[in-house]
Amino acid sequence: MTSSTTSTTVLGKSVQRPDALDKVTGGKHYPVNVTLPGMLHAKLLRSPYPHARITGIDASAAAKLPGVKAVLLPQDVPQRKYCPVYFVPTLAPSMVQDMLIMSDTVRYAGQPVAAVAATTAAIAEQALELIEVDYEELPAVFDADAAMAEGAPQIHEGAENNIAVNPVVAFGDAEAAFEKADHIFEGVYETQRVHTCYMEPRVCVVDSDTGGNLTVHSSMQHLFGLREKLAFVLGMPESKVRVIKPAYIGGGFGGKLDIGYIEPVAALLSLKTGRPVRIEQTRYEDFISTTRNPIRVYLKTGISKDGRFVARYAESTLDCGAHATHGAEVINVHGMFGILLTYPCPDQHWEGKTVYTNNMIGGGYRGYGSPQGAFAVESQIDEICEELGFDPVEFRLKNSYHQGDPHPFNPQAKLDSYRFQDCLTQAAERIGWSSRKAAGSDQGVKKRGIGLGCQPIWVSGCVGFPDIYEHSGAIVKLNRDGTADLSTAAVDLGSGQITTLCMIAAEELGLEADQVRMTYADTDTVPFDAPSHASRVTYSSGNAVKAAAGQARQRLLEVAGGLLEASPDDLEVCEGMVRVKGSPDSQISVVDVVTRAESPFVVMTEEGPQPTNLEEKGTIIGLSSMAPPANPSPATVEFVEVEVDTETGQVKILRVVFAHDLGKLIHPAGAEGQVEGGFQQGMGYALMENLLFDPDSGACLSSDFLDYKMPTAVEMPPKIESIFIESNEPTGPFGAKSLSEPCVTVPAPAIANAIYNAVGVRVRELPITPEKILAGLGKL
Amino acid sequence: MSLTTLENYFLPGSGGEVVQLLQEYGERAMILAGGSFVHGLAARNLLPGVDVFIDIQKLGLADIVAGSGGLEIGAMARLADLASVSEIREDAAWGALSDALRCPPVQIMNTATVGGNIAAACPYFDLPTAFLAIGASVRTEGSSGSREIDLEDFFTGLFENSLAQEEFLTGVALSRPEPGSASAFVKLETNANDLAIVNAAVHMTVDESGACQAARVALGGGVNEIPLRSAAAEKLLTGQVITDELPAKVGQAVQADISPMADHRASAEYRSAMASVLTERALRSAIARMTGGN
C-alpha cells in the first residue's frame, strides 16, 4: 500500500554538503568565532559547595582590578524562575520553573554565583579569585533514593520528598493481568550520567544598544526558544531580543536545548557596560552544564506460554540533580517511548519519579529518556528469550506493531508507513543471525557473540497529541540568476539539516540541489520554528520548506503561464526551464521568468523597444508558517557482533548492522553519517562514558577527555552497515519521516545482549566496564 | 595554576641559564618541554603556585645518537623522532620501546618529548615502563654539574622524581643489549587516547640452550605510585627454560611486588588481576619475538 516511494530527481542522491568545504577549512562561521568590536569577555565564579546559602559576597577588589568592566552578583539578577525547556503544551503541567542563573542558594557544586566582564578572559579569571563569598553550608544529598527518604535535606521549597514530578500512566489492569501470566520476569536496570560531548563549547556573544535592544549570537539549537526565555528572564518584551541564526553549530545532540545561564548573564553584563560580552565555557564547565539523566528502572513483565507480552509494570527513578530542567519532560518521554509504547501489551502500569539531588543538572540528550528505557526493555526481552527458549528475533516479530495498526500513542492516526518487521528480518539476515551460537559457547580466550536492540516506535517531532506542536516556517525566494534562497529558523547542528532542507526545496522547485542556498535568518526576519530536537527537522521543517517552495513554484508557473500562454497546470520545471508538458519547444528559462516578474523589463522587437505586458509583477517568493500534519513513527533495529576478552574483560565491536524504517531516504551519505555518529555515542554509553563525581562533595571529577572516555575512531568498528528501508509516509515531505535518535538508543541493549551471547554474563548497569564483565565471569 | 595567570615565560639558550632560572624562581618555576601535559596537570590542580615557565626548546637536546655503547636520546627528542629510529624499530631487544611508542595518539607523538614523558613521573605513562624493562638511565644537569641516574632510582613518588630543585633532565641513555635478547610491552586502556590503566613490559636474554639468562619485568599504570620492576617475576624467570606454562607463572609472581591504587578509572582488584594478565602477555610476545616472530 504505502511501501512504494515517490520518484524524485534530487532526493536520494548524496550531493555534496554546502557547508562541507567551509568546515574542513576551519569553519569560520561557528558561533565560537564571533567577535565584535569592543567585545568584553566574561567568566563565572562557581560554588565549591553542593548545597549552601550565600550569606555575603564582597566583589570590591575584583571590580577595581584594571581591565574589569562589570561584576554581576545575585542581587543584580532578576530573580525570575523559569523552565529552560521548550516543550509541547500538553506537558505544561510537568514543567518546573526554577531560579537557574544566580540565586543566593547554591544547590550543586559548580553553580554560578557571580560573573565578571573584563577586557580579556585572563583578567576576568584573575578577578574571580578576588571575589570573596561567605557560604553557610547546608547538608547535601547525592542519591535519588536517599533524597526521597525521610529526613533528607530539602532542596527546593514545596517539593515533597524532593520529588519534582511523579507521572503515572496505566493501560488496562496490569495487576489482574499478572495473575494470568504464565511467567513473570523482573529486573533493575541502571544507567549513568553522560555528556553529549559536542565539539564546540557552549558560547555566546550578546550585544546591546542604547535603546536596550539585545542581539544574541549563541551556539544553541533553538532561535525562538532562546528569544522567549531570555526576554522572560530579563523581563523584556520579546521584540527587544534578536537572536541571530548561526550558519551552523559544532554539535548539540540535545545538549544545547537548554536556555541556560550564559546568555542571560552575558546579556546583563552587556546592558551594564553597553558593550558586547562573550562567554565561552571550558570543557569542564560544559561537563557540569547539561547531561543525560541517570534513570534506574525496575521492570516486571508477564509472559504467556506462547511468548506474548501479557502484563508490564515499571518504576523509573530519574536523578535530575539540583534543578528539574529537562528532567520533568525526559521522564515522560522515557515512560511512553522508552517503555510503554515499545511493544503492544494490553495491561501496563508505569510510574516515574524525577527526583532532586545536589548533583549537577541534567538536560536534553539525543533519545531523550528512550536509551534508559530501551536498555531495560531490550535487555529483559533477551533474558526472557534465554530463559524460555524463544528466538529473540522471532519473539520481537511476534510481539510488535504492524503496518496499518492504529498508532499506539495517537489512535486517530495509523502506522501507515511502518516497516519494523522488515527492519528486523533484513538486518537479521545481513548479520547472519541464523548461525548465532548458544550463549557462552564460543571457545578460546576471546569469545564472540551477536545481539540486537530495537526502537520499535519513535517520533518525528515532539508528540503534542491531539495537536502537533512542532510549528515550522520557511521563506523561499527565487533569484534572477535562476537560483533560490531558503531561509528558516531551523538550526543545523552538524547533522546536515542545511543539505536536507535545500534538497527538499530544490526538488519541489525543479532545481538542482546546489541551486538552493540556505541563507541568513534571525528571529526578526523568519517565521517561528520549534527547536532542532526530537528527530523533527526533516519531517516538520521539511514540510514547511516544501510548502514555501511549492508556493514559489506556483507563482513561477503562473507568471510563466502568462508568458507562454499556457495554463500553469500544464507546465513543469526542468533543467532551468519552464516547459509546457509534452511540447518541449514551448519553453522559457527560469531566469527569464524571475527577471521579468521581479523588475520592469523591456523587450527588443522589430517595432522597437516594448515594455513587457506582464500583469503579475513582484519577486517570486513563497512563505510558510504551519504545524506538521502528524507525527509518524520511524523504527530502528540494530545487530552487533562483539568480541570479549575473557582475561581482561575488554569488549571490541566487530560488526554493526542497522536497519531503519525512515520513509524517504533524502541524502544517503548524510543518513549514514547520522547513524555512524549515533552508534559512536551509543557505544560510548554502553561501554565507557561516565561523568564521575566525588561522593562527598558532589564535585565533578571528569575534567577533560583524559578522564571522560568516549570511543575514538580506533575503537569504532571498521564499518557500520545501514539498511535504509524506504516507504512513503503520506504526511511527510516526499514521504520522509525521521532517523536521528533511535540509532543512539539501541546500541546499549544490543551490545549488552551481544556480550551475554559471547560470555553468558548479563550486566544490568551501564557502562558495561571490563571490571563488571570479569566480575560476572567470576574472575574478580 | 591556570595558564591565563602565568606571570613569566622564559626561553633560555643554555643549560646554565636554565639552572639559574630554576634557582631564582624555585617552586614557582616549571620546565616546559613539549607542553602536552601542562593542561592535564593544571586541570587537576597539580601545579599549585606555578606561574613561571622555562621553555627549553632553544637548548637543542633533540638528537638521538647511536654509538657502540648504546643509544643517547636527547631529552627534547619527540616521541615520533624516537619511533623513527631504525634500531628501535628493528632490534627485538628494544621491542618493548617500539610497542610503547605505538600507543600515544599522533598529536602527542609529534609534540611530547622523551624527557617530558620521563620527568613527569606519571605512573600512567608508557615509556617509563618500557625503559625500565630494557634498562635505561637518565642524564641531568644542575648547579653541581651533570649526573647520570639509573631510571630505577629516578621515580620517587606520584609525580615526583629525584631531580633537585635546580636540576633538569638532558637525556636518556640506553646501553646496547646482549645478543639473544628480546622485549615486549603491553598496555591496557579504555580508548586510543587513554593513559594506561595497567602496562607491563618484559625484557629477556636467552642463552643457546634456550634458558633465560637474564630478565627484567616492569609494570606501570597505577600498580604502584611509581612504575616498578618485579623482582619476584624476574627471579622466577631467570635460569628457566622457556615452556608454555612459564608465562602464566611469571604473571602470577608480579603480585608479590605490586600494591595497586584504586581510582575512578579502575579498582585495585582489577589492576592487580590485570598486572598478571599483562605480564603474561608481554612475556609471550617477547618469547615470540625471540623465536623469530615480530
Ligand SMILES: Cc1cc2nc3c(=O)[nH]c(=O)nc-3n(C[C@H](O)[C@H](O)[C@H](O)COP(=O)(O)OP(=O)(O)OC[C@H]3O[C@@H](n4cnc5c(N)ncnc54)[C@H](O)[C@@H]3O)c2cc1C
Ligand atoms: C591525550 C593524551 C594522550 C596521551 N597518551 C599517552 C600514551 O598513550 N602513552 C604515554 O606514554 N603518554 C601519553 N600521554 C602523555 C604524554 O606522553 C606526555 O604528556 C608527554 O610525554 C609529556 O612530555 P612533554 O614534552 O609534552 O612534557 P611537558 O608537558 O612539557 O612537561 C611535563 C612535565 O615534565 C616536566 N619536564 C619536561 N621536560 C623536562 C626536563 N627536560 N627536565 C625536567 N622536567 C621536565 C615538566 O616540568 C612537567 O612537569 C598522553 C597525553 C595526552 C594529553
